[in-house]
Amino acid sequence: MVFDLPEEHEALRATVREFAEREVAPVAEELDRTEAFPYEIVRKLGELGWMGIPFPEAYGGAGADTLAYALVVEGLARVDSSVAITLCAHTSLGTQPIYLFGSEEQKAAWLPLLTSGERLAAFGLTEPEAGSDAGNARTRATLADGEWVVDGAKQFITNAGTDISAVVSITAVTGEADGRREISNLLVPNGTPGFEVGEPYRKMGWHASDTRPLAFTGCRVPEANLLGTRGAGLRQFLAVLDIGRIGIAAMGVGLAQGALDQSLRYARERRAFGRPIGRFQAIQAKLADMATEVEAARLLTYKAASLKDAGRPFSLAAAQAKLKSGLVALRAVDDAVQIHGGYGYVEEYPVCRFYRDAKILTIGEGTDEIQRLVIARELGVA
Numbered sequence: 001m002v003f004d005l006p007e008e009h010e011a012l013r014a015t016v017r018e019f020a021e022r023e024v025a026p027v028a029e030e031l032d033r034t035e036a037f038p039y040e041i042v043r044k045l046g047e048l049g050w051m052g053i054p055f056p057e058a059y060g061g062a063g064a065d066t067l068a069y070a071l072v073v074e075g076l077a078r079v080d081s082s083v084a085i086t087l088c089a090h091t092s093l094g095t096q097p098i099y100l101f102g103s104e105e106q107k108a109a110w111l112p113l114l115t116s117g118e119r120l121a122a123f124g125l126t127e128p129e130a131g132s133d134a135g136n137a138r139t140r141a142t143l144a145d146g147e148w149v150v151d152g153a154k155q156f157i158t159n160a161g162t163d164i165s166a167v168v169s170i171t172a173v174t175g176e177a178d179g180r181r182e183i184s185n186l187l188v189p190n191g192t193p194g195f196e197v198g199e200p201y202r203k204m205g206w207h208a209s210d211t212r213p214l215a216f217t218g219c220r221v222p223e224a225n226l227l228g229t230r231g232a233g234l235r236q237f238l239a240v241l242d243i244g245r246i247g248i249a250a251m252g253v254g255l256a257q258g259a260l261d262q263s264l265r266y267a268r269e270r271r272a273f274g275r276p277i278g279r280f281q282a283i284q285a286k287l288a289d290m291a292t293e294v295e296a297a298r299l300l301t302y303k304a305a306s307l308k309d310a311g312r313p314f315s316l317a318a319a320q321a322k323l324k325s326g327l328v329a330l331r332a333v334d335d336a337v338q339i340h341g342g343y344g345y346v347e348e349y350p351v352c353r354f355y356r357d358a359k360i361l362t363i364g365e366g367t368d369e370i371q372r373l374v375i376a377r378e379l380g381v382a
């Protein structure tokens, strides 16, 4: 068993760290405060080839592996979660379905545009009446005169409403088969008449990322916009979420590491009772626990990524990594704010933003309760 990263991954980690400190850290507070989408950073991420890391070079991707993808997400989240989730949702939720299930025509039409970061993709699964039980989708798509006519609504969709958003893949009920609702995935380009993108939500965190409701009213797309096989929608989105969980796990690792970085710095600087607070054992214990837990979450995340890259089953590891890293991140930001005292409660220090950004990690892409169901199923008890 080897715990060292391969040389090229180690180099990538260093490059991401340098990029995040130079390009993201100086603007993260302002982007958060003004809730401004990070267009300029996305452009730079695209130039670096990081908006399409795990996709083949033939489609404009970087041709790298899932571990490389996780390292980039982790490195960005160490400094800012809004930027990290923008890349993460675009890659594993938005672009992934087209790569995995698209026809050659669909891949040729969309992937180069998306993997370059020129345009963004979104994934429309969640609905007002279908969150954890996403199979309960109410959005319908009916075939008429060679077109799908889509009616319905999606909730909380990331990356669908920016100036560079290009396409959303949505789940929709396309009929009944054997007495069961048939769910399929369809591509709906931004700008299609009848596809309306709502106002952004006012969120607890991830202020600089784009999250909106979507509405479809008599929205017509060509029959050829079906993604993969008709009726395969459930299987497809479960596969996409499996991969997505590795990205969210990496976000938790990065965010927790960032909280630890800031806490270590502060514990050395801040003095109380005539000495740096890092000299108090109560503070040392928090830092020691944070460092230990971050490492545990990191190992689980790298394991899930490595299993996927080796072509081995990774659903269990991905769910475990996502569950663990979200919980580690929540505890890390709590301890980090505590270590900062009153200064952690005001926006003067980034740790306050990290605290707000952490909570979604136990909710998005499958809540912790759902991760436990997935894990229990893999253990053969559900």
Ligand SMILES: Cc1cc2nc3c(=O)[nH]c(=O)nc-3n(C[C@H](O)[C@H](O)[C@H](O)COP(=O)(O)OP(=O)(O)OC[C@H]3O[C@@H](n4cnc5c(N)ncnc54)[C@H](O)[C@@H]3O)c2cc1C
Residues within 6 Å of the ligand: 089, 093, 122, 123, 124, 125, 126, 130, 131, 132, 133, 155, 156, 157, 158, 159, 203, 206, 211, 360, 363, 364, 365, 366, 367, 368, 369, 370
């Ligand atoms: C900022 C943000 C970005 C998002 N981005 C996207 C996106 O890009 N695309 C997309 O499709 N969705 C997105 N989502 C939606 C997200 O994935 C859902 O919010 C999440 O899956 C939970 O669904 P829900 O909110 O409907 O909660 P519900 O499913 O209503 O759950 C409510 C509570 O009940 C629990 N619960 C439900 N079922 C069970 C069960 N069987 N056993 C035990 N407990 C259960 C849940 O764990 C939770 O605690 C985003 C959400 C947010 C907030």
